[in-house]
Structure formats: structure tokens, C-alpha cells
Amino acid sequence: MKIDPTIKEDLKEYFKDRMRLVKEKVIITSAYELSDQEKKTIISSLGLPNGKIEYKVDTRLVAGVIITYGSKIIDVSLKGQLQNFKHILYESA
Amino acid sequence: MKVLDEYLKTIEKELNQTKREVKTEEIGFVNEVHDGVTLLSGLQNVTYGEIIEFQSGSRGLVIDLTEESVGAIILGDYLNIREGDTAKATGMTLSVPVSGDLLGRVIDPIGQPVDGKNKIKPEKFNPIEKIAPGVVFRKPVVVPVQTGIKAIDALVPIGRGQRELIIGDRGTGKTTIALDTILNQKNENLICIYCAIGQKRSKVASTVELLRKSGALEYTVVVTASASDSATLQYLAPYAASAIGEYFMEKGKDALVVYDDLTKHAWAYRQISLVLRRPAGREAYPGDIFYLHSRLLERACRLNEEMGGGSLTALPIIETLEGDLSAYIPTNVISITDGQISLETDLFNAGVRPAINVGLSVSRVGANAQTKAMKQVAGKLKLDLAQYRDMAAFSQFESDLDEQTKNFLNRGARMTQILKQKKNYPYSLAQEVVVIWAASNGYLDKLALDKVEEFENKLLDNLKTSGKPLLDRIQKNKKLEEKDEQELKKIVLDNLE
Numbered sequence: 001m002k003i004d005p006t007i008k009e010d011l012k013e014y015f016k017d018r019m020r021l022v023k024e025k026v027i028i029t030s031a032y033e034l035s036d037q038e039k040k041t042i043i044s045s046l047g048l049p050n051g052k053i054e055y056k057v058d059t060r061l062v063a064g065v066i067i068t069y070g071s072k073i074i075d076v077s078l079k080g081q082l083q084n085f086k087h088i089l090y091e092s093a
Numbered sequence: 094m095k096v097l098d099e100y101l102k103t104i105e106k107e108l109n110q111t112k113r114e115v116k117t118e119e120i121g122f123v124n125e126v127h128d129g130v131t132l133l134s135g136l137q138n139v140t141y142g143e144i145i146e147f148q149s150g151s152r153g154l155v156i157d158l159t160e161e162s163v164g165a166i167i168l169g170d171y172l173n174i175r176e177g178d179t180a181k182a183t184g185m186t187l188s189v190p191v192s193g194d195l196l197g198r199v200i201d202p203i204g205q206p207v208d209g210k211n212k213i214k215p216e217k218f219n220p221i222e223k224i225a226p227g228v229v230f231r232k233p234v235v236v237p238v239q240t241g242i243k244a245i246d247a248l249v250p251i252g253r254g255q256r257e258l259i260i261g262d263r264g265t266g267k268t269t270i271a272l273d274t275i276l277n278q279k280n281e282n283l284i285c286i287y288c289a290i291g292q293k294r295s296k297v298a299s300t301v302e303l304l305r306k307s308g309a310l311e312y313t314v315v316v317t318a319s320a321s322d323s324a325t326l327q328y329l330a331p332y333a334a335s336a337i338g339e340y341f342m343e344k345g346k347d348a349l350v351v352y353d354d355l356t357k358h359a360w361a362y363r364q365i366s367l368v369l370r371r372p373a374g375r376e377a378y379p380g381d382i383f384y385l386h387s388r389l390l391e392r393a394c395r396l397n398e399e400m401g402g403g404s405l406t407a408l409p410i411i412e413t414l415e416g417d418l419s420a421y422i423p424t425n426v427i428s429i430t431d432g433q434i435s436l437e438t439d440l441f442n443a444g445v446r447p448a449i450n451v452g453l454s455v456s457r458v459g460a461n462a463q464t465k466a467m468k469q470v471a472g473k474l475k476l477d478l479a480q481y482r483d484m485a486a487f488s489q490f491e492s493d494l495d496e497q498t499k500n501f502l503n504r505g506a507r508m509t510q511i512l513k514q515k516k517n518y519p520y521s522l523a524q525e526v527v528v529i530w531a532a533s534n535g536y537l538d539k540l541a542l543d544k545v546e547e548f549e550n551k552l553l554d555n556l557k558t559s560g561k562p563l564l565d566r567i568q569k570n571k572k573l574e575e576k577d578e579q580e581l582k583k584i585v586l587d588n589l590e
Contacts, residue, residue, distance in 0.1 A: 071135035073120045073181075 026053045027068040031061040031077065042067070046074075119182035121145070121163060126174050127368045129323040133163045133180055142222060144187055145180045149173040153180065154187050154325075157369050164369045166325040168203055187222070189333045190215030191340035196284070199301055199315040202326050202333040207317065208301075219336040221329060225391040232397040237462040238349060238406055241277030241519020242270060244447055244512040247471040247529055248478075249434055249454045252462030253283070253347050254395030254404040258426055260411045260418065261436025265448050267410045269516050270434065271351040272300065274408065276309050277519035278349070283406075284341045285309070286350045288334035289317040291327050291357030303517070327361035335392050335405070342396065342403035350393070354410035355386060359422045376421050386422075387429050418453070432456040446513060451478055465572035466526045473533040474508060481505020500538075507537045510545040523567040524553055530573065531585045540589070552588045560584050 003011065028034070028042065034055065042065065043053070064077035121135030131153060139145065145153045145165055151174060157164025167174065168187075189204040190213050199208040202221075206213060234252035251257045259267045275285040287304075289297045297317050304310040314337055318330040331352045341348040352358070359382060366379035374380050386409075393407035411426050416437060418427065427433055432455045441448035463471070484501045488494055494502075511532040514520070520528075528549055531537060540548060556564050563580050567573065573581075 068120070071119055071121060071137040073118045074115055075118065076115055 024052065024070065027056060028053060028065055029056040029058050029061065029068070029077075030065045031057070031059060031063050033057055034065075121180045121182075123147070123174060123176055123178045123180060124162065126171065126176065128364070129167055129171055129325045130365060130368045131165050131167060131171070131174060131180075133165060134161070136163045136180065136182055139163055139182045142186050144183045144185045146183055147174050147180045148178040154329075156365075157371075166328070166365060167323070168325060168329075169323070171323065186220050187329070188218035188220045189336050190217075191219045191337055192216035195314045195337060196312060197310045197314075199297075199317060201322070202316060202318050202329040204333070217340075219340050221332040221336050222388075223336065223339065223392065225388070226394050226396060226400070230396055230400045231394050233461065234395050234404075234458045235462050236347070236395075236404070237459070237464055237467075238274065238283065239277060239281055239522055240270070240274040241521070241525075242273055242447060243514055243520060243525050243529065244449045244451070245270070245434060246463075246467060246522070246525055247474055247512070248449075248451055249432060249456040250459035250463040250467070250471075251406065251408075251456060252395075252459045253349075253406050254393060255432075255456070255458050255462070256390045256393045256407040256409065256430040257456060257459070258409050258411060258430040258433040259436070260413060260423060260427070260433050261448070262413055262416055262438050265436035265438055265441050266446060266516070267412070267436060268300075268353055270436075270447055271353060271408050271410060272303065273517060273519050274349070275304065275313060275351065276307050276517060278312060279308065282347060283312075284338075284346055284348045285313040286334050286338050286348060287313060287315045288331055288350060288352050289315065289319065290330050290352065290354060291318065291320050291361065292353065294319045294321065307517070324361040324364045327358060328365055331355070331358055331389050335389060335407075338405045339392065342394075342405045343401060345401035345403045347404045347406070349406040349408065352389075352407065352409040354412050355426060356412045356422055359385065378421060382422070383425050383429075386426055390426075390429050431458045444513070445509060446516070449512075452482055464522060466522065466567055466570075469573050470526055470529045470533055474529055477501075477504050477508050477533060481508065503538055504535065506542060507540070507545060508532055510542055511537070511549065513546070521564075521568060522571065523564040524556070526567055526573065527556060527564070527581060528552065530578075530581060536585050536589060548588060552585065555584060555588055 046067065061077040061079045066077050066080070067074040119136055119138055121133040121139070123131050124134050125132040136145065139155055141155060141158055143155045145155060147153060151170055152168045153165035154168060155163055155165045189202070192213065192215055194214050198206060198210065198213065200213065201207050204213055234254040236253040238251045238253050240246055240251060245251065249257070259270055261267050275287060278285055287300065289300070297315070297319060301310065301315055304313055316330055316334040316337065318326040334350050334352065338348040338350045359378065362382065362385055363378050367373060367377065371379045390407050390409060393405045395404040396402055409426060409430065411423050413420065413423055418424070418435070435450045435453035436448045437450045438448070440450060480501050481504065484498055485505065488498060488502065511528060531552065537545060537548065563577060567577060
């Protein structure tokens with residue numbers, strides 16, 4: 001399908017806008033369902049804007065949370081720690 | 094018990110620490126996986142040349158940053174990377190582990206051993222890509238690399254820190270010249286690195302075996318990215334070999350790197366570039382193909398005393414098609430290097446081995462590095478051969494020639510004969526000097542052409558026994574004195590009978 005060149009620029013802008021929204025989205029993945037109190041603690045300690053936050057549960061993390069915003073990630077899960085440990089062991093062996 | 098107590102104390106201390114370090118990491122998502130190359134989204138703050146780590150544990154190297162995506166080449170296995178996988182930026186640049194342990198080992202471009210022995214214990218990590226030393230850190234090339242090949246040491250001498258290209262069609266003995274040079278470095282204090290790019294594994298194995306058998310492996314490092322390895326590894330191999338060479342150079346030692354061969358390296362880079370959808374230029378090579386080789390070969394140099402005085406010599410190899418030196422990659426590399434050794438199929442088939450075309454081969458800086466003894470005998474040789482070439486072309490149409498022309502042709506034919514040399518049989522400096530001296534002083538003029546080789550062997554055998562003091566003297570003083578020549582004349586005449 002050919003896109004009309006007159007709307008091409010507008011379309012580009014629109015997609016960029018959509019991408020920006022995705023980039024700004026914060027996702028908090030935890031090992032279990034977080035209580036309201038816990039959510040509040042995380043948000044306040046990181047200074048994140050309330051509202052646009054998506055919560056996910058992934059039991060494979062075992063414990064802790066992973067916070068993703070844009071292309072940045074803060075991994076404070078047990079799974080991540082163990083992976084790191086495994087890496088260090090392999091490198092030093 | 095004391096040790097255990099200390100351990101417990103450390104653990105207690107760790108546990109009591111309330112503040113834990115939390116690191117923010119950069120991640121991206123795999124959008125496309127191609128042959129050894131991935132395109133990712135995310136990774137907003139990744140830098141060019143940074144290492145990224147995929148979910149599966151494989152690593153990648155960022156070599157393409159565009160507005161929307163990040164292109165990375167995958168180091169090693171890329172079959173376990175899937176679309177949607179995450180990739181983490183590590184903040185590191187690609188480096189190889191270097192240490193004295195590398196000598197005698199066979200490794201891949203990222204420093205993993207492929208000879209089935211232990212892991213390399215690194216002394217430090219050297220970055221694979223490095224800007225070549227600046228002008229003020231360098232000094233002229235004056236120390237020779239003794240290749241042990243008569244034709245090269247006499248006519249196209251190579252100095253330590255020089256870049257000399259070996260160029261020729263397939264099967265003309267390019268690798269043999271490089272390997273003979275490595276074999277001759279025993280007791281010469283020159284550490285050799287042989288970098289095999291895109292070669293058959295069987296060929297690499299036989300090369301390693303040859304080096305081992307001749308006792309050359311103990312001062313050699315082999316870096317290999319074989320034909321079955323990914324294009325990525327083939328692209329990185331010469332830079333890794335160079336990084337290893339630089340480690341020895343920075344220690345004040347002399348090192349020699351053989352890149353075998355850069356044609357395949359250019360192919361590997363072309364593949365990566367095309368997959369990354371970079372614009373293709375002549376012969377579909379990308380625009381930066383010249384820089385690919387110039388930045389590699391520029392790293393060869395001789396450092397001055399303040400920098401330790403080490404050197405890195407480069408012997409790149411280029412394979413031509415049908416002897417075409419004016420193809421794209423050959424002209425590029427010819428212009429980058431300090432001279433070339435040109436090998437020809439016709440000469441090879443005519444039995445002139447090494448098949449060096451003396452007319453097309455040059456060494457732009459090596460003459461300063463030639464030893465006195467070699468200069469004494471090679472000057473005349475060069476002149477004789479040049480005259481021979483002129484006359485030979487000219488006299489093909491003439492039936493009766495004057496006496497002088499006949500003499501030139503006669504001398505030239507014997508010179509060509511004397512420069513022939515068996516494979517894997519490098520000569521010492523003294524042996525080379527003696528043989529060339531005998532030829533250039535006309536002692537072989539009366540000898541039948543097919544008797545030259547016989548004479549040469551006899552002469553060397555005799556010198557090994559009765560003429561040992563003379564040989565040792567030439568080898569040590571590196572020049573021919575009046576009385577040496579007298580003695581030599583006697584021995585040569587004895588052998589001619």
C-alpha cells in the first residue's frame with residue numbers, strides 16, 4: 001500500500017508521539033501482588049509520578065521488584081541478583 | 094579457625110549494611126535478528142562500541158546507532174537470540190585478555206582458548222580498537238626482521254615496525270612466506286602472532302602443527318576465526334591480534350603480526366555492512382572499507398625509547414584474482430602499507446619458488462634496516478637482476494647476441510636460480526650472505542644452471558663443518574670484512590671443483 005506523501009509527515013509525528021507515551025510509561029514488575037502501602041513506598045522513594053504506572057506480577061523473580069521506564073531498568077529482584085552472581089562466578093573461574 | 098572468624102565478620106558486616114547499591118541499567122529489545130547482526134530498539138544512552146548482553150547470555154557489540162534503532166554484531170552464538178529478547182548495556186568496550194600466558198596458545202578473537210587447554214589468565218585487558226600511537230611516540234625503522242628467505246632479505250628487506258604486504262593469487266605461497274618468517278624467529282627475540290581469518294579449520298590445524306613441530310609455537314600466538322565462525326568474529330580477529338601484539342610492544346618487546354588474509358576480512362565486513370543496510374559502494378563494499386584496513390595497519394609501528402622502544406611489524410596478506418593488483422581491496426592495502434611482496438602463478442609454475450616478482454615488489458623503509466653484510470652483497474644482486482629483466486625481454490626476438498648481453502643473461506639466470514629456496518627451510522643471515530656473495534661475484538657463471546642448487550647445498554654443508562668460524566663471524570659482526578671475503582673465496586673455489 002502506498003502512503004500519501006502529504007500525510008506522511010503527520011503520520012510520523014503521530015507515531016513519535018505514541019512512542020513518547022510508551023517511553024514515559026513506568027512498569028513495575030514484582031514477584032507477588034504489591035500492597036498499596038508497598039506501591040506508595042516505591043513511588044515515593046523513586047520520585048515517580050503517580051498514575052501512569054503499570055503493575056505486573058512475575059513469580060519467576062522469586063523476590064523483589066524490577067522497575068522499567070523508557071530504556072532504563074532498575075533490577076532489585078532476587079533473580080537478577082542470582083544471575084549477576086552466576087556471571088561473577090563464571091568470569092572469575 | 095581464624096580465617097573462618099574473619100569470613101563470618103565480613104558476612105555480618107555485609108548483612109548489617111542497610112544501604113544497598115541500586116544500579117540503573119540501560120535495556121533494549123531485539124527487533125530483528127540477521128546473520129550475526131541484530132537491530133534493537135531502546136538502549137537510549139548506549140555508546141558506539143559498547144558491549145551489550147542479551148538475555149540468553151550472548152554478548153554483542155554496538156556498531157550502528159541510528160535515529161530509531163541500534164545495530165549490534167553478536168559475538169559468538171546468535172542462534173539462541175529471539176525477537177523480543179532484552180539486551181542490557183554493560184558500559185564496557187570490547188577487549189581481549191592479554192598476558193605472557195598467551196604464547197603457544199590458540200585463541201579466538203575474544204580471547205577464549207580453542208586449543209582445548211586452560212582459560213587464559215589475564216594480566217590485563219587490552220581494548221580491541223585503539224588509536225595508533227602518535228607521531229611523537231615513534232621512531233624510524235632501523236632493526237631488520239630476518240625472514241630467512243634469501244629473495245626477501247636481499248631485495249625487499251623488512252624492518253621491525255614496518256608493514257609489508259604479501260600479495261598474490263591463490264596457491265602462490267603467500268602463507269608459506271609468512272610462516273617461514275615465523276619459523277626463522279627462533280632466538281631472534283621477535284614474538285609472532287598468526288591471525289587466521291576465514292580459513293579452513295583443517296588448514297589452521299596443520300599450521301599450528303607445523304609451528305609446534307618446528308618449535309616455533311613457544312613464541313607464537315595463534316588467533317583464529319575460521320570459515321565456520323560468524324562474520325562478526327572474522328571481522329574482529331585482526332584487531333584482536335593487533336591488541337595482543339600491542340601488549341608485547343608496550344612491554345618494550347618486538348612483535349610481528351601476520352594477517353592471513355585481509356581479503357576475507359573485507360568480505361566479512363562487507364557482509365556485516367550489507368546486513369546493517371549501509372549504503373554499498375564499489376564492488377558492494379561499504380564506504381569505510383579503506384578506513385577498516387588503514388586503522389588496523391596504522392597500529393604497526395616502532396616506539397621510541399621513552400615509550401619502551403618496542404615494535405609491532407605487520408605482514409598483511411591479500412589474495413588477488415588472476416593477478417589483478419588493480420582491484421579495489423589490493424590497491425587500498427598496497428597504498429596503506431610500506432611496500433609489497435608480489436607473488437605470481439607463472440613464476441610459481443616455472444619452479445621459481447618463492448615466486449616473488451622482483452620487479453613489482455618493493456620495500457619503502459626496509460633498506461635502512463638491512464644489515465651491513467646484506468647491503469654489501471645485495472646491491473650488486475639488485476643491479477644484475479634489473480639488467481637481466483631488461484635484456485631478457487629485449488633479447489627474445491634476437492638470435493645472435495653480443496658477448497656482453499650474453500653475460501648479463503647468463504648472470505641473471507644464475508641469480509634467479511640462487512634465489513630459489515625450499516619451503517619451511519629458512520636460512521640464517523650468514524648463510525644468505527655467503528650464497529648471494531658467491532653468485533654476485535660471478536663464481537657461478539661457468540656452472541650449468543641445473544648444478545646451481547647442488548653447488549649451494551654442497552657449499553652450505555662444507556661451511557657448516559669447516560667454515561663454521563667464518564659463518565659465526567659473519568652472523569655476529571653482521572658485515573663482510575676483507576679477510577672474510579678472502580676465506581670465502583677459497584671455500585667457494587674449493588666447492589666448485
